[in-house]
Amino acid sequence: MEKMPKWADVILTPLISLVLAMAISALVILAIGESPLEALSVMVEGALGSSYGWGFTLYYATNFIFTGLAVAVAYHASLFNIGGEGQAAMGGLGVALALLYLPLPHWGLALPVAMLAAALFGAAWAFIPAILQAKRGSHIVITTIMFNFIAAAALNYILVSLLRPVGSMDPASARFPAETNLPSLSEILASVGILWGRNTPANVTFLVAVLACILVWLLIWRTRLGFEIRALGRSERGAIYAGISPVRITVIAMLISGGLAGMMAINNVMGEAGRLVLNAVEGAGFIGIAVALMGRNHPFGIFLAALLFGFLYQGGGELALWTSIPRELIVVIQALVILFTGALDNMVRMPLERLFLAARRSRGGA
Amino acid sequence: MRATGQATGGRPDAAAPAAIELRGISKAFGAVQANRNIDLRVPRGTIHGIIGENGAGKSTLMSILYGFYKPDAGEILVGGKPVTIPDSQAAIRAGIGMVFQHFKLVQNFTVLENIILGAEDGGLLRPSLSKARGVLKKLAAEYQLNVDPDATIDELSVGHQQRVEILKALYRQADILILDEPTGVLTPAEADHLFRILEGLRDEGKTIILITHKLREIMEITDNVSVMRRGEMVASVQTSQTSPEELAELMVGRKVLLNVEKAPARPQAPVLEVRDLTMVDDEGVERLRGISLNIRAGEILGIAGVSGNGQTQLLEILGGYPEKGARVTGEVRMNGRPLPLTGRGCDSGQRRREGVGHIPEDRQVEGLIMDFKAWENVAFGWQDAPEFQRGLLMDNDAIRRDAQAKMERFDVRPRDCHLAARNFSGGNQQKIVVAREIERNPDLLLIGQPTRGVDIGAIEFIHKQIVALRDAGKAILLVSVELDEILSLADRIAVMFDGRIMGERLPSETTTGELGLLMAGVTDTTNIPESAGIPPGQAHVEELPEGSA
Numbered sequence: 001m002e003k004m005p006k007w008a009d010v011i012l013t014p015l016i017s018l019v020l021a022m023a024i025s026a027l028v029i030l031a032i033g034e035s036p037l038e039a040l041s042v043m044v045e046g047a048l049g050s051s052y053g054w055g056f057t058l059y060y061a062t063n064f065i066f067t068g069l070a071v072a073v074a075y076h077a078s079l080f081n082i083g084g085e086g087q088a089a090m091g092g093l094g095v096a097l098a099l100l101y102l103p104l105p106h107w108g109l110a111l112p113v114a115m116l117a118a119a120l121f122g123a124a125w126a127f128i129p130a131i132l133q134a135k136r137g138s139h140i141v142i143t144t145i146m147f148n149f150i151a152a153a154a155l156n157y158i159l160v161s162l163l164r165p166v167g168s169m170d171p172a173s174a175r176f177p178a179e180t181n182l183p184s185l186s187e188i189l190a191s192v193g194i195l196w197g198r199n200t201p202a203n204v205t206f207l208v209a210v211l212a213c214i215l216v217w218l219l220i221w222r223t224r225l226g227f228e229i230r231a232l233g234r235s236e237r238g239a240i241y242a243g244i245s246p247v248r249i250t251v252i253a254m255l256i257s258g259g260l261a262g263m264m265a266i267n268n269v270m271g272e273a274g275r276l277v278l279n280a281v282e283g284a285g286f287i288g289i290a291v292a293l294m295g296r297n298h299p300f301g302i303f304l305a306a307l308l309f310g311f312l313y314q315g316g317g318e319l320a321l322w323t324s325i326p327r328e329l330i331v332v333i334q335a336l337v338i339l340f341t342g343a344l345d346n347m348v349r350m351p352l353e354r355l356f357l358a359a360r361r362s363r364g365g366a
Numbered sequence: 367m368r369a370t371g372q373a374t375g376g377r378p379d380a381a382a383p384a385a386i387e388l389r390g391i392s393k394a395f396g397a398v399q400a401n402r403n404i405d406l407r408v409p410r411g412t413i414h415g416i417i418g419e420n421g422a423g424k425s426t427l428m429s430i431l432y433g434f435y436k437p438d439a440g441e442i443l444v445g446g447k448p449v450t451i452p453d454s455q456a457a458i459r460a461g462i463g464m465v466f467q468h469f470k471l472v473q474n475f476t477v478l479e480n481i482i483l484g485a486e487d488g489g490l491l492r493p494s495l496s497k498a499r500g501v502l503k504k505l506a507a508e509y510q511l512n513v514d515p516d517a518t519i520d521e522l523s524v525g526h527q528q529r530v531e532i533l534k535a536l537y538r539q540a541d542i543l544i545l546d547e548p549t550g551v552l553t554p555a556e557a558d559h560l561f562r563i564l565e566g567l568r569d570e571g572k573t574i575i576l577i578t579h580k581l582r583e584i585m586e587i588t589d590n591v592s593v594m595r596r597g598e599m600v601a602s603v604q605t606s607q608t609s610p611e612e613l614a615e616l617m618v619g620r621k622v623l624l625n626v627e628k629a630p631a632r633p634q635a636p637v638l639e640v641r642d643l644t645m646v647d648d649e650g651v652e653r654l655r656g657i658s659l660n661i662r663a664g665e666i667l668g669i670a671g672v673s674g675n676g677q678t679q680l681l682e683i684l685g686g687y688p689e690k691g692a693r694v695t696g697e698v699r700m701n702g703r704p705l706p707l708t709g710r711g712c713d714s715g716q717r718r719r720e721g722v723g724h725i726p727e728d729r730q731v732e733g734l735i736m737d738f739k740a741w742e743n744v745a746f747g748w749q750d751a752p753e754f755q756r757g758l759l760m761d762n763d764a765i766r767r768d769a770q771a772k773m774e775r776f777d778v779r780p781r782d783c784h785l786a787a788r789n790f791s792g793g794n795q796q797k798i799v800v801a802r803e804i805e806r807n808p809d810l811l812l813i814g815q816p817t818r819g820v821d822i823g824a825i826e827f828i829h830k831q832i833v834a835l836r837d838a839g840k841a842i843l844l845v846s847v848e849l850d851e852i853l854s855l856a857d858r859i860a861v862m863f864d865g866r867i868m869g870e871r872l873p874s875e876t877t878t879g880e881l882g883l884l885m886a887g888v889t890d891t892t893n894i895p896e897s898a899g900i901p902p903g904q905a906h907v908e909e910l911p912e913g914s915a
Binding site for chain 2: 244
């Protein structure tokens, strides 16, 4: 017996969580003597009020789609991949190496090569925790967290000591060749005569991200591999009974997860920065966890949740720019949203379920 | 067997307040009415059986009595006084004790520690422990409830663990003891001993409510019996005034065949040959000790035994998935070809391709993915079957059609393949598993506990399907802890004890008494007592290795 209708489960619950998070954020803003309404209007105006704002919102959302999908694929195998941050960083290294050292005369060629490199590097970084989990039972949460630190330290070393061009003071790689620059969304739209989002970082990767959502959906719900991943995630003993190898599926799910996280690099490293800089991921790997939680590990939900977090990022930036609300408070607001939509999900869900049950009973009794 | 005591003979003084009385108890979960207007009167000093199919509402009713659920309507009277039982603490205060089907004991605590757990008298343990030790000694003497108070739970056999549960309730001064399916994990001898304990408790004036689905137990030990069906209490009668047939009919609402109709087996060529199969688990414990058996096409070999004597390991090895770290030696041949027992080629997918079907012991953990829809579960284990593929994707439409057809043929209700497996009743869940494995037409079908937690109507149906598969010339290995099931289905019976086959018998030439002794590890069955019970001199054989895991 379903406790409540599906729409209430997937839409109403996160929506109420969101409203609660906003209400508490409003109280915090009130407490420091600012107007919550004004803050909200600045955020909405800044993130969604213009094609310029949208350009940034979509750029951030693209990052979060990749990292959110990464978390979701692993989650379906009941693996909690906290390592999106490190895998995305390694994906960036893969992109940088490919673009700097391979002769790629056109972005149309550079994009698939960079995607492949990003996915390979991200997957490789997920492979070690995966095999440790599958063969040795080392908990994947612990190992992936530690691999985030290792990735950060390794990239630090590589950028400063190996990739930094001679004479540069900046711990970053050289610029990628201009012909590999990805077209931005505004350029694509301009080519069909639409003026949209000039000077924004949203680029063709957004379309790749949408495609990734569709492919992940197909993978999870339409392929045998997805069937096996979901079966393992629900019951390991069941999986063994059904002839599904937990070792094999654990490793494959983590490779796909790491690959997706790594692919984020084509958005931020290749599409936006045009070079590999220190800390290029900027926490998107962790936001991916919240996005996947809020999106209930479904690609469509992840798409919507990524848009929301893109809005929060861009709107938060605007808030810092146009009001005297300190930057730190924006982090507080984002954290509240994560707390309510992700961690405190059951706080809203359970009363809601009771409400629906009561409603059904009174209907049934009538 | 029945007590002949004065007030205990099931004919209590009608004027005296009942130990427990329920009036008009109702409880609904969503649209499901688990209990509807239940009336129940349990006189003091009687053993009262509650019997019913799975999902009839027995467990819900007892959960209400123990404070786990709040009834939607109705009242509870204990000793004639109305009480409300909001939680288990209140139930204990009202003198109600509960022995659950799955024991709630801390494995690495001693018996004493478990008994005072939650009933400590103060911050310091020592006074409570020594008080409990005294009480325990008294209880042990009074009711034959002997348990070593300083043994840790994991050293005890299942029968003894159950005694600890009973002692826990008595230590909390329970006057009313509820036992939920207490004999499911016991040997016949242990079950007999339990019944002696229960009779002793009754004769001391305690009231006992026994929830079970075993008609034989009801007939043997209860004074009164109440039958539940679909959330309603359909009858309450004196046990002496009824018969197993009548009770079975009341439970399902129609006549059922308790015995399976089947023609004599016509065994043909051997399908499965097992020689000297030995298995040592990763802790170095020998779980199988030189198992040899064979099954021919067209016959059912039944494996009887108390659970935990190696049956699970045998099924897993034959099914292609010995537990991690296990060392397996010996030889298994199927249709003359050796089956790999370790390494590559030893996985359940490969076994399926070789014609081995498997209805696992635990459908909720192995046989089904409870969150998967019914149609997904029909593909479960067969996810690489060619007819379920369409290019790179799975042909979900084909799977759904297949599932719908199977659910039709096996009368799975509700017949909605889009429902998650957990939304079906136990019997219907099992029918999904049985349909999936039988309809693949395997040469060898491994079956573990086919009807555990399954209602009588479904049991009958599943038994018929198993016999039909046999008659189609397939080999069947049937593992069950239900002796009745083994006796009525199997063409030959092998009894397992402590990883060994104690002996093989023909169902027509053996008795439950003899099988019970074999199950308890006694090889010399020449001198079988009248009942299934153990003669006093052999009481030690009930120490089973069950708890040694």
